[in-house]
Amino acid sequence: MTPSPLLHAEALDFGLLAPLDLRLDGGECVALWGPSGSGKTRLLRALADLDPHRGAVSLAGRPRDHYAGHDWRRHVALLPAEAPWWLETVGEHLAAEVPAADLAALGFEPEVLDWQVQRLSTGEKQRLALVRLLHPRGVAGTPAPLDGAPPPPWVLLLDEPTANLDTRNTERVERYLADQRRAGRGLLWVSHDPAQRARVADRGYTLRHGRLEEVR
Numbered sequence: 001m002t003p004s005p006l007l008h009a010e011a012l013d014f015g016l017l018a019p020l021d022l023r024l025d026g027g028e029c030v031a032l033w034g035p036s037g038s039g040k041t042r043l044l045r046a047l048a049d050l051d052p053h054r055g056a057v058s059l060a061g062r063p064r065d066h067y068a069g070h071d072w073r074r075h076v077a078l079l080p081a082e083a084p085w086w087l088e089t090v091g092e093h094l095a096a097e098v099p100a101a102d103l104a105a106l107g108f109e110p111e112v113l114d115w116q117v118q119r120l121s122t123g124e125k126q127r128l129a130l131v132r133l134l135h136p137r138g139v140a141g142t143p144a145p146l147d148g149a150p151p152p153p154w155v156l157l158l159d160e161p162t163a164n165l166d167t168r169n170t171e172r173v174e175r176y177l178a179d180q181r182r183a184g185r186g187l188l189w190v191s192h193d194p195a196q197r198a199r200v201a202d203r204g205y206t207l208r209h210g211r212l213e214e215v216r
């Protein structure tokens with residue numbers, strides 16, 4: 001029997017594209033690309049259950065309805081192209097126990113937690129939003145993971161996570177995300193860069209003529 005995919009969308013319809021099927025396994029990185037305005041962000045938002053949609057989406061074999069809304073979004077976590085920041089300091093946005101190793105992997109000293117958000121550059125915001133995706137503040141009662149599963153999030157929906165970064169920081173982010181794959185998380189990664197897709201992804205989906213097509 002084929003094991004169920006980590007994330008599975010069947011006949012997903014959010015009003016822009018033909019109803020689409022998509023699967024993502026744990027430990028897999030799948031690239032997503034297509035022209036500007038083709039619907040990549042809206043697809044990620046539908047998978048994260050942030051916008052209305054029809055069709056069946058399941059996580060670890062359990063349908064969306066099995067999970068409370070906040071629990072789904074904790075497990076199927078979206079990194080937007082421009083993540084919002086609403087509190088004064090970086091540290092206020094992150095879990096109190098955010099590992100220094102995660103900060104260091106993305107080029108930060110622990111002092112970054114005291115930095116004012118308003119001083120952050122675009123690229124610093126992008127890298128710190130990735131740390132926050134893995135270690136958000138104020139997530140009550142992290143559910144016990146399934147056997148062998150990493151702590152949530154299990155799926156990372158990444159909207160051009162290196163768009164504002166130089167080569168060195170792009171490498172840091174790629175390494176950090178490779179570590180997340182090794183931990184068993186599944187990555188759906190929007191990238192316009194064919195060289196990056198070849199480096200990081202096992203396969204891909206492209207949006208063409210209002211349809212999602214799988215590319216191997």
Ligand SMILES: Nc1ncnc2c1ncn2[C@@H]1O[C@H](COP(=O)(O)OP(=O)(O)OP(=O)(O)O)[C@@H](O)[C@H]1O
Pocket residue numbers: 016034035036037038039040041042043
């Ligand atoms: N809330 C919304 N309501 C209606 N249309 C929307 C909404 N958000 C986005 N759109 C439209 O849906 C289309 C797809 O937008 P989307 O942001 O998903 O594109 P994209 O593929 O991510 O593009 P880019 O590569 O430029 O980021 C665009 O025409 C956009 O204007």
